[in-house]
Amino acid sequence: MRRPNVPSQDSVGRLLGFIQLPAGEIALVIADVSGKGVAAALLMPSIEVALRMDAPRFPSTNDLLRAFNNVVCQITGGHRFISMFYGKLCPQSCSLEYTNAGHNPPLLIRAGLDPSPLDKGGPVLGLLPDSEYESARIDLRQGDVLILYTDGAVEAENPAGEQYSAERLSKTVSLHLHQSASQLVETIYTSVSNFVKQPL
Incomplete structure (x- = not known):
């Protein structure tokens, strides 16, 4: 895994990071706050703290984002929304469970095959309380490349x-x-x- 050599939060309210989960699993997170400038950038630290607190409590990615959507609604008051991809990588089974909340679909790229967009999920976070989200699971192979x-x-x-x-x-x-x-x-x-x- 490799992320760009830049801070996890930047001046336009983006987040890219990893969260260590129980049982050796690793969460992959990429998110983008609507709008630009100082207001968007100031919102992301609160979102990251809340996500890191909630992530270990939920066994499935869709349950996490279902609950986290309501947290974002409370934080933003419906004035901003956040697109987010949240994936849970299990090194033991070489699998990835994920939920995509309106974010640019990450690309799973395998030699000789068309890219697979990881787009299963639901709406962006922070606009509609009690929204439903789906999850999907993919088995990873040696040589696979996942681009967030x-x-x-x-x-x-x-x-x-x-x-x-x-x-x-x-x-x-x-x-x-x-x-x-x-x-x-x-x-x-x-x-x-x-x-x-x-x-x-």
Whole structure:
């Protein structure tokens, strides 16, 4: 596993991190607060603290986000929403249970196969109290690559107004599956940066 070498919370209210769970499981979290600027950035620390407190209490990802949605509704008063992907990785069984609350679907990429978007879940957090969420479970294989990202990557635009897109992201990763996790992160950054700087 590898995440970008940046703070877990940034100035536009994003979160990317890991949470150690009981029985050796690891939670993978990526989230994005609606809106930008100081207000969004100040909200995320409260959300992260609440999530870290709640995560060990719920055995399933959908039960956690069902309860956490109500927490976010109370914190934000319905004035902001949060997209979130929450996955629970079990190293013993090489499996991932996940729930996606309106976030950009992470991409599971396997050599020779089309990318699989992890989109099972429900609505964004913080708008509708008592919303229902689904979970899904996938078995992981050696060589699988799982890409978690926010709209900042796939909606990056070149001078012609074209977006980088999830399709370009998955193609970039598919062409570099031989790389290590850290190398792949740098490859993606370089690809997005070069795309944005393309001349007209």
